[in-house]
Amino acid sequence: MKLLEPFHLGDLNLKNRMVMAPLTRNRAPNTIPQDLMATYYRQRAGAGLIIAEATQIIPMGQGYPHTPGIHSEAQIAAWQKITDEVHKAGGLIFLQLWHVGRISHSSYHGGKAPVSASDVRYEGNIMYPDFSYKPSDESPRGLELEEIPGLIDDYRKAAQNAQNAGFDGIEIHAANGYLIEQFLRTGTNKRSDNYGDSLENRLRLLKEITEAALSVWDSKRVGVRLSPNIGEGSKADANPQETYSAAAELLSSYNLAFLHTVEANLGNSKASDLMRKAYTGTHLVTGGLTKESGEKLLEDGIADLAGYGKLFIANPDLAERFKQNADLNAWDSKSFFGGAEEGYTDYPSLKEAQALA
Ligand SMILES: Cc1cc2nc3c(=O)[nH]c(=O)nc-3n(C[C@H](O)[C@H](O)[C@H](O)COP(=O)(O)O)c2cc1C
Structure with a gap:
């Protein structure tokens, strides 16, 4: 099985x-x-590689309750314990660097409005500090041109902090509607300066953040996550095929660890095919994969690495289960966000399940 083969x-x-x-x-x-x-x-x-949860690079990058940061000494020290544990267990772990941009609320920021490429309000639900989930009642503030160098430096510092915390690498979160994607897409980027309007300008923030990360890390320790979301019904960008092909081509020039494509499961979306064509390096694809469909993706050469989300939540030893063709635990979505051990560290491993039986 290709899924279980080692990979350099x-x-x-x-x-x-x-x-x-x-x-x-x-x-x-x-x-x-x-x-x-x-x-x-x-x-x-x-797992061959863990990409740890989205982690805000600065306080303004937060938009959900109790998500971790990587901007203070206390956070770095706490992450160090985690990377040590993973390494002791023979694992590898990258950190996902996150800035939510407009998918946030002033209640996280002492009354200050969240920031974005422009002042376009997010129409979906946001998660308030009390875990309630409802539409936002305010618009974000478009970042001033003068603020952007500082933002890029915040990414550089977070990349450095991740290195100091013992991570093996980082993934830049440029997917799922968050800040970098707000700059990429025509629906959310209404700027007329160097960071908006033309395709080249919309890609500039991603380019400069990637280069900031590469000033800290070897290129093979930096990945980027994109969600092309090219399926029907996506109105967020006027021409997602063009935007995302150009992003993938740009990223191809940096010899990165990987491009991580979010396959949105929108019918025949097949963002991964588009990205495979446009990107020349290692391709990681995530989104609704099973053992069979993940294996097929590797066999067909669409991806080099297969990402699993919910299956890893419920099956800590997912690779071992695939190897033994064992049954899988079902995930409990009620315990995804917040809480303690339940639905987090208490999913049984195969050994534990067998011992119980
Ligand atoms: C509980 C939960 C939390 C998630 N958090 C993140 C995140 O922090 N960063 C991110 O890029 N995607 C996040 N995602 C998306 C997953 O990385 C993944 O793309 C998605 O779950 C689809 O893969 P799957 O079908 O294998 O679960 C999250 C998904 C779930 C279910």
């Missing part, structure tokens, strides 16, 4: 081609990772 990612030796996708779990009280998170990630060290 630059100088890193992945023991298999299964990647644990980044998963927000809202279990970092006051944005500081807690020891329980070390248990959770250690349990999942059988």
Whole structure:
């Protein structure tokens, strides 16, 4: 089975081609990772690579309760315990660097409006600090041109902090509607300066953040996540095929660890085919994969690495289960966001399940 074959990612030796996708779990009280998170990630060290949950680069990058940060000494020290545990268990772990942009609320920021490419309000639900989930009642503030160099430097510092915390690399979160994507897409970027209007300008923030990360890390330790979302019904960008092909071509020039495509499961979307054509390096694809469809993706050469999200939530030893063709635990979506051990560190491993039986 290709999924279980080792893979060389630059100088890193992945023991298999299964990647644990980044998963927000809202279990970092006051944005500081807690020891329980070390248990959770250690349990999942059988993945070829773990991409740890989205982690805000600065306080303004937060838009959900109890998500971890990577901008303070206390956060760095707490993450260090987690990376140590994963390494002791033979695993590898990248950190996903996050700025939510407009998918946030002033209640996270002492009354200050969240920031974005422009003042276009998000129409979906946002999660308030009390975990309520409802539409936003305010618009974001478009970033001033003069603020952008500082933002890029915040990404550089977060990349450095991730290195100091013992991570093996980073993934830049440029997907799922968050800040970098707000700059990429015509629906949210109404700027007329160097960061908006033309395709080249909309790509500029991604380019400069990637280059900032590369000033800290070897290129093979930096991945980028994109969600092309090219299926029907996507109105967020006037021409997603063109925008995302250009993003993938731009990223091809940096010899990165990987491009991570979010396959949106929108019928025949097939964002991964488009990205495979446009991107020349290692391709990681996530989105609704099973053992069979993940294996097929690798066999067909669409991806080099297969990402699993919910299956890794419920099956800490997912690779072992695939190997033994064992039954899978079902995930409980009620415990995805927030809480403690339940639905987090208490999913049984195969050994535990067999011992119980
Ligand atoms: C509970 C939960 C939290 C998630 N958090 C993140 C995140 O922090 N960063 C991110 O890029 N995607 C996040 N996603 C998306 C997943 O990485 C993945 O793309 C998605 O779950 C589809 O893959 P799957 O079908 O294998 O679960 C999250 C998804 C879920 C279910």
